[in-house]
Amino acid sequence: MSRQTQSEGDSDARPATPNSAGTVDRRTFLASTAAVGAVGLAGCADDEEGAEYNAAIISSPAGFDDNAFNDNARDGLREAAEEYDLDINDVEETEEAEYESVQAELAEQDLYDVIVMVGQQHYDPLVNNSETYPDQNWMLINDHVEGAANVSGWIEMNHEMSFLAGVAAGTLTTESIEHEGSSTNPDESVVGFVGGEDIDLINAFETSYIEGVEWVNDDAEVLTGYGGSFSDTSAANDVAASQIDDGADIVWHAASAAGGGAFSAAQSNDRFALGVDVDQSITEDQYADVILGSAVKALNEATYDVVTAAMDGDWGGVSGERNLSIEQGGIDFITGQEFEGSLPAALDENLEDAKDAFIAGEIELTCGPTGC
Amino acid sequence: MSDDGLLQQRWVRLGASAAVVLVVLGAVGSMMFGWDLERLLTVGFVNRSLQMATPITLAAIGGLYAEKSGVFNIGLEGFMIIGAISTAGVLFALGGTTPSQGDIWIAMVAAVLVSLVLTAIFAVLLIDYQADQIVAGLAVWFIGLGFAPFVASLVWGSRNSPGLASIDNVTVPGLSEIPWIGPVVFDQSPLVLLTLVLVIASWVFLYRTRYGYWVQAAGENPKALDTAGVNVTRVRYATVLFSGAMAGFGGAVLLAHAGNFVGTGDTMVNGRGWIAIVAYLFGNYNPLGAAAAAVLFGGLDMLQVQFQTAGIDVPSRLVNLFPYVIVIVVLSVWGKTRMPSAVGESYDQEE
Amino acid sequence: MSTDNSTAVRLDGITKRFGDVVANDDVTFTLEEGTIHALLGENGSGKTTLMSVLYGLYQPTDGTIVVDGEEQSFASPRDAMAAGVGMIHQHFQLIEPMTVLQNVVLGHEPTKNGLVDEEAAREEITQISDRYGFDVARHLDTPVRDLDVGVQQRIEIVKSLYRGADVLILDEPTAVLTPQEVDALMEVMDDLRADGHSLIFITHKLDEALSAADQITVLRDGEAVGSVDSAETDERGLARMMVGREVLFDRLEREGEPGDPVLTASDLRVSGDRGVEQVADVDLTVREGEIFGIAGVQGNGQTELIEAITGLRSIDDGTIEFGGRDATEMSRRERIESGIAYVPEDRQKEGLVQEYDLVRNALLGNQTIEPFVDGALVDWPFVADHAESIVEEYDVQPPTTTSEASSLSGGNQQKFIVGREIERDPDLMVASHPTRGVDIGAIEFIHNRLIELRDRGVATLLVSSKLEEVRKLADRVAVMYEGEFVDIVDPGGVTEEEFGLLMTGHGVDEEVDPGPDLGIEDEEVTE
């Protein structure tokens, strides 16, 4: 039980939110990046000379096209490329063993205003490379390098995001929702969680999600399962379907590209699902009718901010350890496209409570952002 | 047909042992750990097991025909990937992200045709140019793993397609209300039912038609078939083409159930082609046996999911390895699977 | 019987070349309708090639085929069969796991509604089977692999008849049969002839050709030496035609007496590949300076016995003693090391590695023996010298050690193997069919070497299906029949006739029981 009643907050030590504009409507922002994603490849020119600015992004071992983590990070760069004369070199490297040399090779070109690295697997190589290439600006997602001024390290508070997903699922499973043939079962409080590979990172998602569900709904049961793969859609589908069989009316997934299977299971079994990382009712719009909402992190905003800061010569404003957290507005839960305004008010209330409790430091989670 | 007799004995043993294992597991589990069997064995579990088994069965039947005729098509996994990407591509071309049910069928037919064309090249290399069957088969896998995501990147700018459409179940009103049988038989994916028909048809074809005789003879004693006046090369071409088409169809079915193509990692096919090979070896080259083995593997896999759902703590990553371990145990303890005598040997009519 | 003079098959000037090798050179052959025509020749004389041309398996380089008065060009066996020509191969063309019925109808399946019409097939096969008194009908649903060779052969014949063959080619059909089965086969052939079929009977056995055929054509080195009426010739005449000169049937007198026992096997029981007992309770002793011959029809357990002695096959029961030591449990390697040399039956598969040159083949079997190896290291220069000396001493042509074994002719391959095994300086030489398929010159060479070896005091165990070879070389001969030694005799004191009786399982003094099925004419002993 992680419900904290006592305040332990240190809210005064809050750094500036990454999205300093603050007024950008999150939904329109996310929606626009989805559109950018679709046309992005065409806009990505082959020639290396010409552009005023250059940025490179190296994928996590899962690779791009995961409709989540990697793509989310890349979308921020693409958004920036809309406004600046910026060339993006996206380097997909799925082998961890290669990170050290890929980083070095990019840095050696002395071309990039910033090199973005997705995933904490980049940490060990970067410790060396940030030292070897002190003039290169680096952005590391999901970890930071202590004392390296040329590194902007961003930790996504995945556990907070998962907690919010849990709060939403725990709230909605008690409500009666019907939409295009799908419905919840308000009499029972059963929700599901579908993981990709059964690894620490995803275990942290699972645990935090469960804690979120239980935070709002003590009686709720959370069914959990792993498909064993981030690319096998049918495996995720099977796990979700099994949970729905067993009474779950809302499933959330942390299965990257395979997560589509969870949506598809919800759709064919007339239940609902929640998206992850981005507004998946946009990125997976054929399932919009069952995606009640998505737990999102503004990774795209973070990469956007970092790359623009680098281009504007304001690196000092982004270097060092950074968090994508509820407190800093980098984590949120947003309602699905087809459910805007139609979901029960309890959802917003509980979410606001949860966020407030986080900001107030009242909630302490078992797991950290990348593991327990 | 005592070959059948042998096989039947084998299934009986296979089925009986599987049943015994399950019953014992169930009894021990429910008594000692308080498992709730009703939560484990649901209609959905049966349906998912069947759906899981379907693409594997299709590829397995193709593979066993090829091997029965003397050609080891180890490239099933590759052809499944090709089938899946072709279906997705055609589906997208026909109806964008909102194709109709009819489009799905057209796309699957197209995927089978694409697989056929590529298999034809494969068959020429294998049969006319006597390619090393193991290596060429592995190459097909590499090619599938490389080019399918490549094609996806070209088409969608991503190795994963957007959601396209999955095939609807065929529901017979009224009958689908029958408990257990209703939802399994009368509210089922048409592809599962079609596969069932194909399994039976391919069994009849293999053991009851002249062409089936020829297939068996080509793999056991090609010279005998040749001297009986049947063109061995032609028989082998036919079976290899069939194996590619079936594996491609398996990939198409996988896609039609999933609804979108995933080309990251090992792609959405994710080792099913290899399991297909294991399934027909396990089923001793008999279509019914292969299907039974596929259902067994599918069932084991889905049982593991049921365990997770029911909160029975199993390290799923280890449990997922179960079929592989079983295969090794069966191959080494249970008895040798007898390969057709002439598998892997090219047959040169002139000699 | 050959009263009808119309010609069933005429092969005119057939030449068949494989690369540089001429397998058939301008062969002309005529088969009259309703007769049995024996095609006689040594192994490698081109008999099977000629018949494969007739059966459409090979296309002739030159020459014409006329069947039933029509000139034919067979692109495949299917064409030959359509013209009524069927062939029963030496290695049966049967699909072992498939049933008899499926095998018979293969390629010519009656169908009903797209499925094989098993009932129709069953009826027709039963009809054929009954007509010639084949005992096949009751096996129709048995997989072929569960049946005896004799039955399998009959299935092959039924298969051809089912396909409507008028002309039947039987390729060395007796090689794999027991004497009883041979008799039964002869009867079947008579019945077929009586029924108007024309038969070509390929054999290298003079007596069989004489007793079974109406006419005999002799092939030698791919050429037809001549055709004769079987009534107008005898074995000696045929033998002259086959080998080109009088064959020595004389025994060589030996000097010196055999010494102490080298190999003693007692109560040996050995199973064949299918687990059936092939050697039943055999005792044998081979002594220093003695050649102990084993005669008998192929397939009576000789192969299994030899493999048990050389360590290639485990035994079910009994003991083997070698050089005074118990060798029963010795591995093949230990037996080689302790001095057993072996010229194997199948030189291509066992005796040589076809893709190795002769240097590397010279090491085969010697790879643990000094000075070929020094510890784990192979002394290749020594091996090369050794190979060189074998090639020189044993007259291997071409005289280079760098050529691949597969490029050598059969005789030269065999000379190399014999040389390698003799140079091992063994205490026991086991030679299995050492001159099979080898040219006359090489035969004499190998024979002389074996006798030299004997004179050096080496014990030799010789297995051969050629009676004259065993008689010529052996000091004592055991005749093997159905896994047992019928008798052990002094080859000088037994006539060929008596040998014939022994090889069919009868004792020399025993009254011959003709058996219920045998007509008197089948028992006629030629010569």
Place this chain on the structure above:
Amino acid sequence: MSSVSDTDESKSRLERIAGYLLDATVLERIGIAVGATAFALLIGLVIVALAGYDPFRFATQLVVGAFGSERAIARTLRFSTLFVLAGLAVAVAFRAGVFNIGVQGQFVVGGIACVMSIIWTAPYLPTGTVGGVLLIGIGVVNAIVFGGLYGALPGALKAYAGANEIITTIMLNFIAIGVVGWLVNGPFRGEEATSVRTEQLPDYVAFPQVVFSDPNFSVVGFGIAVLSVIGVAFVLTRTRYGYDMVTSGYQATAARFSGVDSKQTIVATMTLSGMIAGLTGAVFAIMIQGSYTDPAGIGNYGFDGIAVSLLAANNPIGVVPAGILFGGLESAGSHIQIRSDVPVQLINGIIGLVVLFVAVPELFRMIGARMGLGGDDR
């Protein structure tokens, strides 16, 4: 042995080697390998062009990416080191007529054994160069032992239980990856590790940097690969064990005739193959990774090794050029990934095509014959 005969002998040996190299079959194999690669690349370029990219630029980048700079050469050699070793592991087995498709699994088992043995023994040994050398020794020995055992298993199953090694080794690949993946995620997970991996190897456990200053490549690693090739070639050609294995591969019946225990030979062969695969895993872990990660995300070196071995006609010496070629392709793929927009999957597809064509020597014999290139129809 006198020095005169010594030089004579080495001279004749040289002549013999020259004879082998000029042997028509060897020349033919080289021709087939070159032809297959060229043909596959050609098809790749056509696809590049059809996909709307510039094939000439792609071709240039292939060459530049493989050998265009010191970094490229180091990267090529890094991949080549692994390909040569993995190819060697495959070649040993294939030579002896055993189809070890399980090199990937043995590679993974060897790699984790190496890393864990080093991590567990490091606290008991001195740090610095001495400790480093000792630990590398321990790691490599453990990798070889465990890789060998993991190879011996399917060998024994084939020899004594008749289980087809193609199937069992494929299964054992899945099992190795699954179990090691589970271990790395759980029991073996490094305490300080943020990502999924074991603890890092101590800093002093590394190959020295000579010639190239690439953090993930050391000439020592490549040297190990070359030495292994020489060692295996020596074993196969100069020792009786090698003779037994190769003879079994060419003609099992003849090997049996000569007293080779076919079952023992199968097990020995698979063990040796697994040992080399294990060594490959150790080199990968020490030289490149410095820890062990989830093997599901590690490259398919074991499968690529099959292609390398085949390209080399299973000849251990031939594995070196074949491995360098594949290393170059892989390295170029990495370069193209960084420097152009052509999706890198294309390189994998092209490698697949190379493998496919290598499997079809007949095709190239025919093409050779058509073009009149020594087309002596064999």
